Amino acid sequence: MISMKISRRPLNALVVKRLLSGQTSPKRSETEALRAPTLKTTSLPSGLIVTSLDNRSPITRIGVIVRAGARYEPQDQLGLSHTLRSMAGFSTKDSTVFGITRNIEYVGGSLTALTTRDDVIYVLENDGNYTDRNLKYLSDTVLQPAFKHWQIKDNLYRQKADLSYYRDSPQLVLIEALHSAAFRGGLRNSIYSPDFMIGKHSTDQLADYVDRHFVSNRTAIVGVGIEHNQLLERVDKWFSTMSRGDRGNSGQSKFVGGEARVDTNSDTTYVAVAAEGVGSKNQKDVLSLSLLQTILGTGPRVEFSDGSHTKLGEAVAKTTSEPFAVSAFNINYTDTGLFGITVAASAQDIHKAVKAAVTQLRASAKSISEEELKNAKHSLKATTLLAAEDQNVLVEELATQSLNAGQVVSLTDYEKAVDSITVQDITGLANKIVKSKGAMACVGKLQNAPYLEDLL
Incomplete structure (x- = not known):
């Protein structure tokens, strides 16, 4: 009688083992592929936190999260984080909007931004071979936004489109209204700019908000699909100029x-x-x-x-x-x-x-x-x-x-x-x-x- 056992190992692991069973010395790349994903975190002296998950993916994703969400907006400048989010990818002090868009999209990459009440998050996705090249544009977007006054004006249609989508989504209106009723202080602020503040945020206001909140001890950088030491090297290369110290709003809420x-x-x-x-x-x-x-x-x-x-x-x-x-x-x-x-x-x-x-x-x-x-x-x-x-x-x-x-x-x-x-x-x-x-x-x-x- 032939006995059979039900394996509890993942199917892909069984397949890989079967493919390698006839080889006495697998290639290094194949050995690497068998290693489990590695999760590591390093806290730098500047206060910046760097985390990597090396899962051997051909696509590398780099995320920069900054504690600068809607709850930290001054009460006379509501909607700043909304403007900040919608202007991600516009011209910086070193790169034009055309240069950022062309260079990232040319290699099939993407740069996106989102905000919560706590944080602003930027995410770069691309083929891992182009990560170092595109990190320049992620770094520029986070650390050196120009906020040119004509681009702030050009951005108004994006914010108005966001508000139109928001108003047509009763579930979103409900959650924003709930926060308005529930909290006093920063968490009462909406992640959407009020109508009366659309077009009212100036270059100086946006630059001051970034200067106060985009500092190393309010920031973490994560990488998925990249080895930890490689990520640390790239962070040192592209983000070492990030300001230290915390001059931002406390965002206190009750x-x-x-x-x-x-x-x-x-x-x-x-x-x-x-x-x-x-x-x-x-x-x-x-x-x-x-x-x-x-x-x-x-x-x-x-x-x-x-x-x-x-x-x-x-x-x-x-x-x-x-x-x-x-x-x-x-x-x-x-x-x-x-x-x-x-x-x-x-x-x-x-x-x-x-x-x-x-x-x-x-x-x-x-x-x-x-x-x-x-x-x-x-x-x-x-x-x-x-x-x-x-x-x-x-x-x-x-x-x-x-x-x-x-x-x-x-x-x-x-x-x-x-x-x-x-x-x-x-x-x-x-x-x-x-x-x-x-x-x-x-x-x-x-x-x-x-x-x-x-x-x-």
Whole structure:
């Protein structure tokens, strides 16, 4: 009888081993390909943090993250980070917009920028053979933007297009309104420029903002698809002139709670209800709330599913026969966060739907079974691993962890941390949340939308 064993090794590892089985001395390049990805972090004397993930990818991605997001904008210069983001790739003191665009695109590369309330992130992607050549343009964009007044004017259409997209996305309007109601201070600032500030940011204001915030101890640089020593050499070559010292706004914020209501003519009404969450530096609490979020439900995961199989979905489905959407969310900033639920339903059913979702949140805060926690852990780890397959998401996550914690948690350590969370960890934190003051935002036809006092 021939016995058979089921291998638990990855299929690609088995294939590679089979291809090499007839060779006594594999080539160096093939040996290199068999090595596991290497994750390393170095904190430089300047305060700059450098992290690399050498995964042998032919594409190299370099991300520069700076703690200069919307929360750090002066109150009389709201929208500065929006202007900064939309002008990435414009002329610098050493390079023209034509030179940056032509040289990066000529080799099939790309340069993108995004902002959050905490950070501004620039990402360069290209064939690894052209990384050193293109890093000049990434460095120029980050360290030496020119902000020429005619290019600021030329950029207005981009910002107006951003605002048009934002206004047409009720989910985005909802989240921005929720922050406006929930916080006092920097986190109240929107990542979109107010209408009245479009075209009002001057060359001097933008240059001063960069000078104050784009400093080494507010910055991290990450590379995916590059060896660590090579990345350190390139950082020394292209970013060694970065200023030191911290002269930026503190971005101090306080959760105060409250309501924001935005009337529109939409047939669907959107509501978000939240309490103060936790900051990203507290890994245990972040994971506890992430597991609670998973237990409650984050919407459908299968195409054409209505999402009614989740705890929140089951609760809301009993209140309406119309289409609806409901999900839990967990937003984490450096020092605080938001945890809550979003509900979208018809205008006539929105009050009942939100009430049912909030009731389910309170019930789950008191009682979570071991089986529910076990399933949530499997789901959360799978979601994280799948997200890490997207290299752009991976760069952003590595950059954020590097800047916030000075190091990056490996996936193995992450899984161990998830497994260490207990039911008591979750319910203890959840009960504090449901008993604390709340914040709420509503967007759509609001004649039947609840008020915060209706839900307490």
